[in-house]
Amino acid sequence: MESTVQSATNTLIPITFTEGAIKEIKKLIDQKELTEEFGLRVGVEGGGCAGMNYVLGFDKKKEGDEVFFVDNIRVFLNKAHNLYLVGMEVDWQDGLNSRGFTFNNPNATNTCGCGTSFSA
Secondary structure, three states: OOEOOOEEOOOOOOOEEEHHHHHHHHHHHHHHOOOOOEEEEEEEEEOOOOOEEEEEEEEEOOOOEEEEEEOOEEEEEEHHHHHHHOOOEEEEEEOOOOEEEEEEOOOOOEEOOOOOEEEO
């Protein structure tokens, strides 16, 4: 699936979202009726089968965050997470075999079968 044009306040966003992911994120924003102070947080945290888990959810801006806009969606990414996420593509799968967000991360040296855990 083709990625859409994405921009940041000062630089290009280090991650991309497919059209399907953007559509699903916008649907979730509408369902949750989020205020303007919230954005989509993309990041990593320790844990999971392979050592690190992806973080994808709605949150308020925190210290150390970079702010990007993708198709009018405000995205928060902690600067320290760039090392693990640069070049990653977030997609939305809605098929018979799988349903949910998927992460195609070129920095992952090992991934778990669940698709949300990796090591770099």
